[in-house]
Structures are given as C-alpha cells and as structure tokens.
Amino acid sequence: MENLAQEAIQNVNLQAIMPSLVLCCFGLVLLLVSVFSQRGKTTHVAWLSIIALVVTGFVSLSGWNNPQAGFAGSVVIDNFATFFSMICLIAAALTILMSDDYLKREGYPVGEYYPLILFTTAGAMWMASGTDLMTIFLGLEVLSVSLYVLAGFFRDQTKSNEAGLKYFFLGAFSTGFMLYGVALLYGVTGTTKLDGIAEFVRSTEGVSSDLMFISGGLLLLTGFLFKVAAAPFHMWTPDVYQGAPTPVTAFMSAGAKAAAFAAFMRVTFVALEDIQDDLTALFWVLAVLTMTIGNFIALNQQDIKRMLAYSSISHAGYALVGLVAWSDIGFSGILFYMLVYTFMNMGAFAVLVLVGKQGEENLTVDGLSGMGYKKPFLGIALCIFLFSLMGLPPTAGFTGKFYIFAAAVDSGYIWLAVIGVLNSAVSLYYYLRVMVHMYFKDPQEDFSWVSINPATAISIIVSIAGVLWLGILPGPVMELAKLAGF
C-alpha cells in the first residue's frame, strides 16, 4: 500500500494535466470575480474567460509532439489529446462569444455562467487525455455536471428546467451503466488502465466470448454512445437541445460530442483493439441506425433547434462510419470531422441566437420566412452553414464527409459509404427547407429582430472562415489530424 502511494506520488507529472489545471484555476478565479461584480454586468467576465481559453490553448499546444504522461500513466497529453482539446477550446470560445448578449436579452446576466463553461471544457479536455477508465470517468462527470446546470440555467423557464432535469436523469443513468461496465471490466482484467486491458485481451484466449467481459465492454460503450447521441441512445437529444439555452446547446452538440468521441476512440482503439472484428460489426449497425434515424426524424421537425438536434444525431452517425473503417484515414477523418462540425454547427447556432426573439418563441422553420432579405448577412451565413451540414463543396462539410466515406471505401465498406451518401441525400431536404423559408417565402409582418452585436458577429465570422478554409484548403489541418493518430 505504501509502495503504491509512493509510486503514485513519484509519477505525478503536473505537465500532464497542466491545460485543464490552468483552465480550472481560471474558472475558480472567475467565480470570485463574478461574485464581486454587479448583477447584470458580466461582459468583463465573458472577455476574461475568452482570455482564459486562449491561455489554456497556448499551454495545451506545448503538448504537441511532446507527449507527457502523469499520475502513474492514467493521464497523458499527446497529439491526440491536444487536437481534441483545441476543438473543445474553440467550441467554448465560440459559445462564450455568442452568450453575453444572449444572456442579457433573456434576463439571466449571471457571471457564474462563464466559469461553468470553463469547467465543462476542462472536463472535456480531461476526457480526451484520460488513459485510465477512472480518469475518463472523472472527466465525463466534470463535463456532465456542469452541463446539467447549464442546460437548466434559465431556472424560471419550464423548457430549460425540463432540459436540465431530463439530461441529468438520463445522464446519471448512463454514467451508472458506464461505471458498472468499468467495474465488470476491472473484475475480468484486474485493471482500469487502457493499456493494461489491451495487454490482458491480447494475452488471454477467448476473452471475447467471456460473458462478463462482453457485458462490461458493452455497458462502457453505452455510456459513450449516450454522450455522442448515437442511436438507440439518442432519445434525450431533441428535448435537451430544444430546452437548453441556445449557446449551451451549441456547446453540447460540438464540444461535448467531440470530447465523448475522443474518449470513445481512445478506449476502442487502445483497450479493445484486439476485438476489432466484433466491434466493427457492432459499429456498422450503430452507424447505419444513427444516420438513418437522425435524418429521417429530422425531416418532419418544425422547431429548428430540434431539427438541428436530429441532424446532430445523424452527424454522430457519419463519424461512426470512420470508426467502422478502423484505419488511419478513418481515424484522422473523425478528428477532422469533429473540428469541421464544431465550426459549422456552432455557426448555425450562433445565427439562431440572433434570430430567436426573447424567449425563443419563434425558432420554427416558418419563423425564418423572408429572413434572407431582412438580414442578408445572417441569411448568407446560415446558408453557408447549412450547405456545409449537407456536405456540399466547397465547404468543410464536404471535405469532412469525403475523408470519412473515403476511409470506409478504402477499408472495403462500400455499402456503408453508399448508405451514408444516401443519408446525406435525405438530409438535403430538411436543410433546404430552412433555405426555402429564408429566401423563397415572404417575410412575416410582426417579426421583431434582434440587432446584431459584435461578439456574436465575431463568432459567426470565425465559423464562416473555418468552414470555408477547411473546405478549400483542408490539407494542413488534415495533416495535423493525421499526426494526432495513435
């Protein structure tokens, strides 16, 4: 016992947790700052948190090509973790940019909001760098608990409360399942370390038919599939996405999803590598199910946030195609796609932040009628994001999908790629429907418009730049995604 403790202390390497440590410290300081600031004046907290994210970004970048392991190998900062950390930081920064004005408009100008975003980001980064099921679980919990609070942040609104509570209950169940899975895996393998599990699987005959191992693995995967909103664990998504404050929804759909994918990928590729054949068969079914369910239900949605929720489910399905391919290309394809998805989805939500009236009564497809003429900038921006979500060139959505489907074709899953592109074809309809209303229908008379504020405009412009840059010159970033492989 004493030896273990000593070993653990010797293995402490603060470098390995530096980024999330910095972010958490900033978060704590900002909590204090917001306590001492006047109610309603939160703009400086927002800008301070942007600074926090930028600083963390630089700290995090020091881990590129300079892997640091710490805490007896239960945490590591490698290229993979850095890449995902950057995605989460970008998502968080865009979220904060679009939040300030929105919170004031909705009547919740509370400073605590920003530290919560920082904590949830820290959790996300933690998840991406965890190499032990326990650290991954810790990251997941930090991420989730902050998100539960954020989803129900508008405490006087029924919808927001419903979203928070639903997310909390279902999320608690899913983490329960996951923890149970970890326990079972520990029972079989005697370790929670990912490489330890991999070693055990490699050296033990017939482990893939061991009932306890299978149940443990499946329960563990359930937790991840819940977080990435893959079918059949997607039921919470529409309600939570619709009810939560729009910037929080944006973060959930991009940052939280990316973090969950990071942990998911690390567990499958490192710990479960030797049962690849069984897993790809499983993922094949899940990918098809997720894409199809997401796209077909989205066809009939009137509420745009709900529609984007189902679209986000289908995009999780596209990313799963990369997992099925189980190759270098598929792998870096997912990393690239998560970055692309962050830009295009955050951008779309940023536009919705400006379009929604107070109380967000009017975020229906009909409500956008004629918007393209009344707000040309927002109209063109939303068009770019929607074309990207459809996967049309020359946007990033196209290059992202191209890599993932190309990976599937390369690994021989041609039919999966065909199902994938047919799904994209289905998705055209509901994305086009938004544009039909924006440009082809006459404006509604009684539409009061929120004026565009600089911070949200910045987040939209950054997203457009990201979408076009990754669409036209994806080479350098794709190269980075490739280096981020295992």
Add this chain to the structure above:
Amino acid sequence: MADYLLSIMTFFPLLGMLFILFIPRDNDGLLKGFTLVVTLITFAISLPLAFDNAFATSGGMHYREFYEWIKIGSFFQMNYSIGVDGISLWLVMLTTFIMPIAVLSTWKSVEKHTKGFMALLLLLETGMLGAFVSLDLFLFYIFWELMLIPMYFLIGIWGGKNRIYAAVKFFIYTAVGSLLMLVAIMFVYYYAIQSGMSPANGFGILEFYKLDIPYHAQYWLFLAFGFSFAIKVPMFPLHTWLPDAHTEAPTAGSVILAAVLLKMGTYGYIRFAMPLFPDALPTFIPLLATLSVIGIIYGSLVAMMQEDVKKLVAYSSVAHLGFVMLGIFAMNLQGLAGGMIQMVNHGISTGALFLIVGFIYERRHTRLISEFGGLAHKMPIFATIFLIITFSSIGLPGTNGFVGEFLALMGAFEAGLRWYAVVATTGVIFAAVYMLWMYQRVMFGKITNPANENLKDLSSREIAIMLPLLVFVFWIGVYPNTFFDKMNPALEQFIKQMESRQVAMVEVQQPEIATLIEFK
C-alpha cells in the same frame, strides 16, 4: 497569359461576383451593366481558344495547368488539373457565348433582388466553366456541385408560381445522382492506388483512363456515374425534374439550364463514364440507346400536347438530347461528331426558344398557346426570327439542327444501332409537328384575343440578343467544318482510345458519306 488562360477564364466571373457585392443594391442599371461587362470579358478571354489551330492538329489536351492542391501525407492528393480538348472546346465556348445573352435577357424581366441574381449568375458561370475544363475527378465534382447552388436559388427566388417545388426537386434529383457518383469516384481512386498508380496523380482522369478495372467493378461504377449523368441529361425516365425546372425558372435560368447545364450530363458520358469504364459500356448501350429513343418519341409526343409554350420547349429538350445520346453511343466519328455538334445546336436553338418565350411572356404575362394567335401581323420581325429558330429546332437543312441530327442518326445507323436510328428518325417528324403546330397557333391566323392587338415588335435590345444566335444557326448549318475541324482530332483519339481497350466496336465510318455530310 496563354499558360493561365483557362484559370483566368474560369475564375474571372467569380472575381466579378466579389466586386458585385460592393455595388449598392438599388442601382439596377449598374448591376446589370457590370455583369454584362464581366461576362463579355470572359467571352473575350475564351476567344483565343476558338481560333487556336492546335485543336485541329492534335486531339490531346491543350492549355494544361497542373498544381498540387490538397496533399495529405500518404492518404490523398487532389490536384488542380485543368485542360481543354476538342470535345470540351465548343462547350466552353458555348458557355461563355451564351452568358452575355442570358444577362441581356434579364434587362426587363428581373426586377427584384437584382444584386443576388447577378451574383448567382456569375457564380454559376464559374461552376460551369470549371466543370468543363476539370481533368481531376475531385475538382470536377466540386465544380459540378457548385453549379447546383446558384441554379437552386435562381429557380427558387425568381421563378414562377410553382417555383419552390421545382427548385427543391431540381436540387434533390441532381444531388442524389451526384452523391452516388462520389462513392464511385472514391472507389476508382483507391483502385488506382492499390493497382500501383502514383498518388501524385491524384484523381487525374487521363491516368485513370489507363486503369484495368475488372468488369464486375466497372459495371457498378458505370451504373453510378451513368445514373448521375442520366439525371442531368435528362434521360427518360429520370427527366421529370426538367419540365418543372424549365417552366418555373426565370428566362435567363431556363436559357442557361437548356444551353449549358443539360450538356453536363452528355459531356459527363463522353468524358468520364464511357472512357473510364469502357468494358462495361457495351453491356449498357442497348439499355441507354433504348432510353434515348424512348426519350425522343416520348418527349415529342408530350411536347405536342402542351398548352404552355415553355413546357413545350422543355419537353422538346428531352427529345433533342435523346438524339445527342444516340449519336454518342454510336461510338463512330459521325455519331460522336453529330452528338457533339447537336449539343451546341441544342444550346443555341433551345436557348433562343426560351428567349422567345421570355419575350412574349414579358409582353403578355402568359405563356398559354390559346392566349395567342395572329401575332405575325403585329410583330413581323419577331415572326421571322421565331420561324428561323423553329426551323433550326426541327432540323431543317441549312440550319444547324439538320447537321447535328442527321450525323447523329447516320452514326447510329452505321453502328449496330440501326433500328434505334430508324425509330428515332420518326422523332424528327414529330418535332416538325409540334413545333410548326405551335408556331401556327401562336403566330398565324387572325388576332382573336384583343389583348394581342397592341403588342410591340422586338426592341433593338431584343434583336441584338437574337442576332448572334441566328448567325450561328446558319454558320453551323451551312459550314459546320469550322467546328468539326477542331473537334475531329479529339474524337478520333477518343475512338482510338476506346478501341484500344478492345471494346466491341462496330464498323468505323465510311469516308465518302462523311464527306457528303460535311459539305466538303
């Protein structure tokens, strides 16, 4: 200049579009004038291509440009690889030629959101030119999809009553086809890499032509490419989006759709589907030729019964493109040359017909044949021009339509498609029936509808729009060799290339007949 000619030509409209964004939106005249100037300069940039004798001496690619574009380690390489040969030359010229005409047609007809309209037109031109000059499948795909977005908005915003339905239908039909093609493109790429091709080639088609893909794979790949192009052509029974899109689109949109976008499908067959998958081609020729013939007959019969002039012209497009396809599938020089020249002809005559429909629609705000009658009394110049274009569309000797249809049918007859050609020939008769019958009901007789009493004849702007088209109607009709001379070397090379793949080719051309046709 010559080294970068194609790039400058392709991206000049895009540059113009960026400038348009800075023109105030209520300055209608400036917006239209500026767009006209941009399209005219683009045409001027492309003119050296038409006068370049290199096309007459060598059938290969000219004006090549090649740059690495996206390079991702050992995974992928996509290149910016463009070039033009005798096959794409006249389609490029047709595009740059028809654009100023399309812009001129908007002078009176586009009144709302002019800025958006002009920006989209220029974006569309870049997409079309890019698709014709791409020699890299990935690049081609990007331009191919890029054409979709502007056309969708052109139909949806400036279209007629049923525009939303037409726009969404157009978009989804075309996109579904191209998505399947995307998977096929990926497959070809990986096949090339696995069979030892250097990744530096990227998605370059000139190297892909040399691939030896097994037959069963070619079968599926041809199906995927062919399906996508067949939607675009459009071939029966995938044509249903076309009448809707044509009828609802604004005049300029219809003109471009007919003149250029439909050619993307036929061009796709001759540039991609057929030479990439030559072994699978013979399997599909009976099916494709049958569908072409059905398209000719069916399009003509349906056109005959239309009450709306624009719908009539739209269905006649289905028939005309049937001739193009039949000529191409004949796979001999007459057939191919006929098909190619018929693509240009259709662009000119059907484009002109849509302009004519636009003229009377601007005057009467209706397109129903029953609303008209006796217009010839009031509009003599219009009547003359309309008649010439009608003859060109029917294929009367001396006009361009005759050369194209005759050669295409002749080629099919010479090749193994004899009976297809025989049946298709009846389509020429049907064309005379529906076009002349329509012309008679609209132009001749007494004026029965008082609304037609005070119609004005064509303005000088409208005559100026039609004149260049009329010039080409007769030029191609009387002396097509100007065009054949630059097309034939490329087509001969195409045939040689297909033969070298041991495709079951039927008898090649007989020189004396070819001489007869070419008016030598």
